[in-house]
Amino acid sequence: MSEEVTYADLKFQDSSEMENIKEFDQVGVKVYLTLKIEMEKLEKLQNFKDKLQNNVSLQLTYNMDSLKEIRNLSSTLQEMATKLCYELYQKEPEHKCKPCPEKWMWHEDRCYGEFKKYETWKQSDLICSIHNASLVKIKNKSVLEFIKSKKFYGYWLGLSPSKDRKPTEHLDKTIISSDWFTRNTSDLNGGMHCGYIYGSYVSYDLCSNEKNAICEKLDNPVKIESILMNEESNGRM
Template sequence: MSEEVTYAELKFQDSSETGNIQEFDQVGVKAPPVPSHVWRQRALALILLCLLLLIGLGVLGSIFYLTSKIEMEKLEKLQNFKDKLQSNVSLQLIYNMDNLKKIRNLSSTLQEMATKLCYELYRKEPEHKCKPCPKEWMWHKESCYGEFKKYETWQQSDVTCSYHNASLVKIKNKSVLEFIKSKKFYDYWLGLSPREDHKPKKDLDETIISSDWFTRNTSDLNGRMYCGYIYDSYVYYDFCTSRKNALCKKLANSVKIESILMNEEPDGRM
């Protein structure tokens, strides 16, 4: 009797659940649940995709790291090569500068020796081929001195000197003073500035520091102005229109070393 009751209850419950399911299907309120194995497949696929992406990122990162490392090594080698090249160039420049300085010093020494030797030859033979002055000009230190016995006015004598790329002699140091005194010049115009007032004679030694050696404008000379001239070891003043000789001075050429050894004539500075 009890077994029948139990069976009847179970059957009733089954029939009532079936009715509920049918009722929900008809109305559309509640859909049947998705099986759990579908979600597992989707989750597994998503996990695999993420792993593949991570693996791909790792591979790309490794490739980027290796490439960057190789490029950095190349760049470092190039930088080292550049630094070494710059260092070698700097050392070569220093070496060349040292050699150039030595060559210049040697050239200067040879030039000094040649000048001294030529001067000794000039003392024995005034028109020696090594003389750095034009023919018939006197040589002293770095200058050439020329006498022009034309008996001209001071202004005309100044023009004569200019024609030979020279100027009237100015005595501004002891060396020039002693040279001029040793030659005993008489009645030669000097490069003293013309002046309006007359000056008494003065010993040549007293004129070295004189500001009168700086020749001023001479374009407006007239018969009332005075110009200085040398007579032995004294300086006198006379009218600039008086007629006297011209004593000119200009820079000497460099002594040519080959002119001491060869027979060619040096070029005179005209």
């Protein structure tokens, strides 16, 4: 005998399904609300992250600008100190702010050492090397006038040795010379000729002969504290 489905049974089933749907809807609402809350949290975190990155970027930009300004100020201060030191050097050649070794002359960004030792060109070049310097090269008008003002006679120059003895020429013409590079220095005993300064002229002689030497090297940065200490000591006097 087959079972009979009564109205009461159908009503009960409908009621059960409705309950299930309500429970499902409630779960769905909870999931939706939970997701919504989490999304809002994520959005807040993302906004915070964006603000933080923006602040970091602004801070970095500010720091870079500050560093640039500090460098500019430091450069300006160094230039002022160098100019002041040069003025003091004109009055007192061995002033403690001078960025050159003792007894060396200072001109622009270089130091010049005069060595009154009669040596061959090669030995003179070695003497300069020992002092972390090289034989003088005259490559611009300012150096030319400086060297001419010192009236050097019989001093080796940093001109490339040559097999042929070149004619004497005025010092002014050496500025544009391509010979201000010491080449062919491996064998200087085979009749090679080297240039030397004689007043306002450049002459040539056997490199094996002996003359004095003028060396040059880059100066050191002027120490700002040496300027400040000098000003303080002058203020107390």
